[in-house]
Amino acid sequence: MALDQSDVSALLAALKSSDGADLVRDAVRLVLQDLIEAEATQVIGAGRYERSDARVTERNGHRQRALSTKGGDVEVGIPKLRKGSFFPSILEPRRRIDQALYAVVMEAYVHGVSTRAVDELVAALGVSAGISRSEVSRICERLDEGVRAFRTRTLDHGRFPYVFLDATYLHVRSEHRVVSKACVIATGVREDGHREVLGITVGDSEDELFWRTFLTSLKARGLSGVRLVISDQHAGLVAAIRRCLQGAAHQRCRVHFARNLLATVPKGNQEMVAAVFRTVFAQATKEEMATQWDHVRETFAERFEKAAKLMDGAKEEVLAFSSFPRAHWRQLWSTNPLERLNMELKRRCRVVGIFPNETALVRLAGAVLLDMHEEWIATERRYFSEGSMAKLYPERDDGGAVNVELEPGG
Secondary structure, three states, X not given: OOOOHHHHHHHHHHHHHOOHHHHHHXXXXXXXXXXXXXXXXHHHOOOOOOOOOOOOOOEEEEEEEEEEEOOEEEXXXXXXXXXXXXXXXXXXXXXXXXXXXXXHHHHHHHOOOOHHHHHHHHHHOOOOOOOOHHHHHHHHHHHHHHHHHHXXXXXXXXXXXXXXXEEEEEEEEEOOEEEEEEEEEEEEEOOOOOEEEEEEEEXXXXXXXXXXXXXXXXXXXXXXXXXXXEEOOOOOHHHHHHHHOOOXXXXXXXXXXXXXXXXXXXXXXXXXXXXXXXXXXXXXOHHHHHHHHHHHHHHHHOOOHHHHHHXXXXXXXXXXXXXXXXXXXXXXXXXXXXXXXXXXXXXXXXXXXXXXXXXXXXXXXXXXXXXXXXXXXHOOOOOOOHHXXXXXXXXXXXXXXXXXXXXXXX
């Protein structure tokens, strides 16, 4: 797209009479205005004063709108139409996550965070003009309603044999001090192989009552058919699973367990210990894995007694995945499938730093997870193939399905 002669002349005049910052701002304004006019021409079907059979309406002046950009605040004109309406795509309302960030920043100001800190947050978002309190109220109301509906929706549209649980720790202001809170995320794989974000909550991830309350809320919303729960070994979690999800096995994250194992051996031996431990998961069947686990344990017992003792009580949980279809093993033996969610959440939360309260944290985290959830359900690609999921539910002679004990590595 090339600027016309009048635009070039305006830029030259700005260069002669203004400093560099004004020139950048004027250049941004002129380019944005040209983009808006070009899009309006496509919608109208004709340019200014152009005769065309494709014309569907006519221009009727402009309405001014302030826009915050990296080059500063600029004012552009949005063409008005005699029939219909027009709003340029480059000025579409901010995305849900960006709205959540803005709301959190403004709420931080309302709750007494220093003006300098708020200014730095706003600058990090690339906005100098900010937004009004009334706009913040509208954004918060709309976001909270959407996040609330997402967090409380029913889950009775299918069984979820696999449930992943993980916690990310973030800083929140509470009673005039900054504390670390666990933002717990639950995702699940439906019986047809598609993934969903099941729930999110904030609290103390080491407390059994916290986990029981969270798992009970998922069940109350319709969560059913859980065969395996994959998570780290949070204190209280295993007991909560046994009490709330009877019949479901617990898969202790292999990656987290390996870190705990390496912490028991001297630093100079960690690389060797990690390599030996990985041989357990290179086996082809459930029985071979169990045998190799015992062999590795005996090997460690000779030099690393603490490592051997740690392996004694963890075999069943760390190898729980091996009782499920082999095609699922790599996705089931750790919480790594949640890493992308956690990375995106941390990236967004890094801008905020310290949340003014739990409500603000849930608002932003809920918005991030809702966007990710919508991506998952919109894609046609399944997380696990339909054929591999069918091994979890062998069909009966009458056409129904029944849960059976899986063959090792089947």
